[in-house]
Ligand SMILES: CCCCCCc1ccc(S(N)(=O)=O)cc1
C-alpha cells in the first residue's frame with residue numbers, strides 16, 4: 502500500500518483528470534485507437550470503396566437520454582429496420598444510437614481533426630454487425646463489430662432537422678434523464694455529398710475497444726450558434742449534484758501507428 506501522502510497525491514492527480522477520464526487514458530497495447538488526425542494528403546484513394554447505402558426507418562427511434570458523457574438518441578435494433586451497408590463494410594450493420602461530442606467554445610469540440618483542424622462538434626452514428634453477432638454488447642468486443650459514421654458540425658446556418666433534437670435537450674439536462682423521442686430520421690443529419698474517409702479504429706470512450714470501422718464524412722453539416730450553445734447547457738452531473746456543464750466531452754487524438762486512412766474520392 503502507498504504512503505498516505507503518495508496516495509493522496511495519486512488520488513489528487515486522478516481527481517484532476519477531466520471527469521471523462523478517471524479511467525486510464527490509453528488501452529495497454531492499443532494499436533488502433535481513435536480519434537485520429539486525418540492528414541488529407543496522406544489518405545489513399547481506394548477505387549474499390551463502394552458508396553455507403555443508408556436506410557433508416559424513423560419509427561425505430563425510441564428515446565433521448567443523458568448518459569453522463571453525451572446525449573444519446575437510441576433506436577430499436579431488434580430487426581434490420583435502420584441499417585447501413587456498402588462503403589468499406591462487408592456486412593450490413595444496424596443503427597443502435599447516435600450522439601455528439603462538442604467543446605466549451607467553437608474553436609474545438611470534434612474528436613477527429615482534418616489536417617489538424619478541429620470542428621466545434623462531431624456527430625457519431627453507431628451501428629453494429631448483426632449479421633455476425635447476436636447483440637450490440639457482443640459486437641462491441643469484435644474487430645469488425647461496429648461501424649460509426651462521423652459527421653463534423655461547423656458554425657453556419659441553423660439546421661432545421663437538428664432543431665427538433667435541440668428542443669428536447671432541456672428535458673435531459675441531467676445525467677440519467679430520459680424522454681421518449683419518436684419519428685426522427687437521422688439521415689437528415691448526414692451530408693448528401695457521398696465523400697468519406699475510412700480507417701480501422703476504436704470506441705473513443707470506455708471500454709475503448711478496437712471494434713470500430715470509422716466512416717468519416719468529408720463534408721460537415723452547418724448548425725448555428727444557438728444550437729451549439731444548447732448542447733453546452735447539458736450537465737455531466739445528476740439532479741441534486743453540484744452542476745458541471747457537459748462540454749469538452751471529446752477524447753485526445755491518438756497515434757495513427759501502422760494505419761492508412763482511405764478516401765472514397767479523388
Ligand atoms: C457494452 C457497452 C459498450 C458501450 C459502448 C458505447 C459507445 C458507443 C460509441 C462510442 S464512440 N464515441 O466511439 O462513437 C463510444 C462508446
Ligand SMILES: [Zn+2]
Nearest residue numbers: 600602625705
Ligand atoms: Zn462518439
